[in-house]
Amino acid sequence: MSNPLIYSVVPIEFRLDLKDPFIFCAHHIDHYPKGNADLGPATPALNKEYNMYYGETVPGFPEHPHTGFETITLVEQGYVDHFDSLGNAGRYTEGDVQWLTTGNGVEHCEMFPLLHEDRENPFELFQIWFNSSPEQKKQPADYRMFWREQIPHVFESDPEDRKSDIRVISGAFKHTDAIPRPPHSWAAAAENKVNIYLITLAPEAELTIPATTATSNRFCYFYEGKTLDVEDQTIDFKHLVELKADADIHLKSGLLESRILWLEGEPINAPVAMRGPFVLNSNEELDAAFRRYRETHFGEWPWPSPAPVFEKVQPRFATYNGGERKEFPEQL
Structure with a gap:
């Protein structure tokens, strides 16, 4: 680059490859159609028509594990229903941010319910994979919602x-x-x-x-x-x-x-050693984490299916402490 302040310029389709402490960022965009009564698409999804469609009915990512890093999810359009093996859950939408530290292991799912039956359901989010220090990788998983009403401008x-x-x-x-x-x-x-x-x-x-x-x-x-x-x-x-x-x-x-x-x-x-959804500091640590996951699944999955969603009328909210405390942004 001729400009000494600019090191590189790279075109992006989906994934932003970054540098420490960031791992990468995915820029998800899907043009989902009108929804149906089950919060899935009113018209059947064709094979590979959408980037993020891993559920059987509702788009999204059913139950899956993480350990050793953080996910920072910034929603620009659409809805996300979150459930995890800590017993927490919530719904968030445009302008909201979820910050999850996966620590020594957690399972969660992120489903994208199509709430609107009378119009299309465009969807856009950033999910940043952000690394943790070796000590932080050993800590219990945790998360926090940043509601749009609270985020400073x-x-x-x-x-x-x-x-x-x-x-x-x-x-x-x-x-x-x-x-x-x-x-x-x-x-x-x-x-x-x-x-x-x-x-x-x-x-x-x-x-x-x-x-x-x-x-x-x-x-x-x-x-x-x-x-x-x-x-x-x-x-x-x-x-x-x-x-x-x-x-x-x-x-x-x-x-x-x-x-x-x-x-x-x-x-x-x-050092960074990454294998699928696990980010640790060595291959030996990765092997140990996969063994631990096979034995424990990072805790029992307390939800009725791998891809649960809330009812259409559910407002934005989050639970903490294994579901003991509920938080509604309109009440903050």
Whole structure:
């Protein structure tokens, strides 16, 4: 790259390959049709018609295990019904974020009920696979919901009064802090500088992202719009840009509104051994984790099926402590 602040620009179809402490990010988009009474598609799904259709009736990912890392799920469109082997469950939707630390093992399912029978059910989410430190991989699994009503927004205007909206998912943007992350997350400690933003720029709006540490890894994913100027280099829609971290980065939207996923953080600097849904530090640890999973399934699955969903009328909510505590965002 001729620009010393831009290390690489990569076109993206589905998966964003990232660097420590991030593992990768999947950008899921599916154009689901009208739903039926069973919350599945009113018209039968053809083979491989959708990216995320692993359930028999309802789209989504039935019961499956994870250990050793974190999933950060940011929903842009559609609904997610969550169930896990900790006995927790919930429903979340557009603008909400779920942060799950899988620690020493958990099973969960993520189903995408099609609630609307009178119109199509477009679906879009980001799921970031985020690594854990060796010590955090040994801790109990945990999760936290970041409801859209709670997520801080920073609104800025450029000299021409063109607007930018920065949703602060993790870390801080200038003097605005994010909601606390789960306690056994690499992102929970401020010194790790794990900043995750969802940025919306009005047409031709300009915004400067402040520098972070020289040792951090930093990425800008331009996922909606026409063009985006990054340090005066024009970037096309659906491209991932790796950037110098210890420099201010100037952004300017093209003629259409631009949306950006911004990721940066200090590396964990530990070996990574990954096999399917398990992320540990060595092949020996992976072998031991798979043996433990075969013996224990990371706890009993307390739900009536591998792919449960809630009734259509269920509002957004989450449970914690094995279902003992319920949380409804409208009541917060």
